[in-house]
Amino acid sequence: MKIFKFGGASTKDAESVKNVVSVIAQTGEKDLVIIISAMGKTTNALEEVVQAYFSETGDVKNALHSVYDFHYKILTGLFSATSHPAFAELDKTFKELKRFLETNKSKNHAFVYDQVVSFGEIISSKIVSAYFSENGIKNTWLDVRQCIKTDANYRDANVAWEKTQKKISDKVSPKGITVTQGFLGAEDSNNFTTTLGREGSDYTAAIFAYCLNAENVTIWKDVPGVLNADPRYFTQTQLLNHISYREAIELAFYGASVIHPKTLQPLQRKEIPLFVKSFLNPTAPGTCVGKGVTLDPQTSCFILKKGLVLISLSSLDFSFMMEDNIGDVFKWLHKYKMKVEMIQNSAISFSVCVNDKFNNLEELLAKLREKFSVKWNENVTLYTIRHFNPAEVKTLAENKNVLLKQESKETVQLVIKE
Ligand SMILES: Nc1ncnc2c1ncn2[C@@H]1O[C@H](COP(=O)(O)OP(=O)(O)O)[C@@H](O)[C@H]1O
Numbered sequence: 001m002k003i004f005k006f007g008g009a010s011t012k013d014a015e016s017v018k019n020v021v022s023v024i025a026q027t028g029e030k031d032l033v034i035i036i037s038a039m040g041k042t043t044n045a046l047e048e049v050v051q052a053y054f055s056e057t058g059d060v061k062n063a064l065h066s067v068y069d070f071h072y073k074i075l076t077g078l079f080s081a082t083s084h085p086a087f088a089e090l091d092k093t094f095k096e097l098k099r100f101l102e103t104n105k106s107k108n109h110a111f112v113y114d115q116v117v118s119f120g121e122i123i124s125s126k127i128v129s130a131y132f133s134e135n136g137i138k139n140t141w142l143d144v145r146q147c148i149k150t151d152a153n154y155r156d157a158n159v160a161w162e163k164t165q166k167k168i169s170d171k172v173s174p175k176g177i178t179v180t181q182g183f184l185g186a187e188d189s190n191n192f193t194t195t196l197g198r199e200g201s202d203y204t205a206a207i208f209a210y211c212l213n214a215e216n217v218t219i220w221k222d223v224p225g226v227l228n229a230d231p232r233y234f235t236q237t238q239l240l241n242h243i244s245y246r247e248a249i250e251l252a253f254y255g256a257s258v259i260h261p262k263t264l265q266p267l268q269r270k271e272i273p274l275f276v277k278s279f280l281n282p283t284a285p286g287t288c289v290g291k292g293v294t295l296d297p298q299t300s301c302f303i304l305k306k307g308l309v310l311i312s313l314s315s316l317d318f319s320f321m322m323e324d325n326i327g328d329v330f331k332w333l334h335k336y337k338m339k340v341e342m343i344q345n346s347a348i349s350f351s352v353c354v355n356d357k358f359n360n361l362e363e364l365l366a367k368l369r370e371k372f373s374v375k376w377n378e379n380v381t382l383y384t385i386r387h388f389n390p391a392e393v394k395t396l397a398e399n400k401n402v403l404l405k406q407e408s409k410e411t412v413q414l415v416i417k418e
């Protein structure tokens, strides 16, 4: 059996959902677990619901309404009559969400966030499952929260692998088609919904593949496969036909956002191949991540991460930046949930480029100022070139304000203020 994953771009409107049926038909696969993300940009829209809920002036009703309307419109494009049970299911799911918001007593932002944004995947998977049935694709809808068990680290939950393995083996048939949600899990002790981190549905596909010993995983995207540069920012890109697990882990880690970085480890452990293919051209080979050569074709890869913060610290008394000082810095970076993208240090200074995913910058800076002289730059971009040649680095840096540069044998990184 195989695992397919369809992300937000593959279900962003009724035509796209129809195309998913066509992709399944063209592959001819019969034994599949299909992982579905929220439709289009629904997770962002639900984040606005959460924001409105926690703000005194927020308009929760309006924010909810636009999410409802978006899905209602997709349903009208898929089913000819509003008497189709999918419409009643949409209403029921939204009532549940409203009830949660009306009755919730918790002020824990991350907890509320997960209970709310999870509705994106629940709704999308129900719609896709109903549309499959309508078109003769027999399938079983599975609530993934019965299978993926996690800790209580809301918004970035860690998988409890043993329990998850057992639940998946118990509840998922390797035969036929199962439709389920990406990105979601449930806290093991009390079953509250958790999420695995933004864009975590690729990771869900890998979890199922690992637990079911799947033949392979395909993540269907709006690009021909993994390219040697992010096509949103680079005009001349090349399709990578084959990437080794190790190289793909590096690329994803540095920010090649086409694959979620957590996806590759479980697959690599069992040597399960990962295909990245275009849902617009399903019979094209796309990219295979698996055993074998590092990169085919062997070429430089350009990756960028935007919206980062570069923090530069120096000791107040010119003492060296040594293990004790740096130890404190890392303790606080961890405490304020900063994702460290790059570090560099000298005798009395230490620079760290971070992603402030949880908006904790002010608190972190206040803490750091107790011990260090602190400078920082917001909204910087981290460029990474794997397998670089010096001419490419020179061209990239031309006319740009390079704040920091770091070079190793394979990789050069530049922090740039745009
Ligand atoms: N190296 C890369 N190769 C291909 N696509 C990339 C790369 N880096 C970034 N992307 C972006 O990743 C997008 C697809 O991933 P994603 O948005 O997560 O899809 P989905 O949410 O539908 O699963 C592409 O549209 C492209 O803009």
Ligand SMILES: N[C@@H](CC(=O)OP(=O)(O)O)C(=O)O
Pocket: 006, 007, 008, 009, 037, 038, 043, 044, 120, 182, 183, 197, 198, 199, 200, 201, 202
């Ligand atoms: N819907 C979630 C999870 C996800 O993986 O989405 P996508 O497959 O569209 O990147 C998010 O937007 O973060």
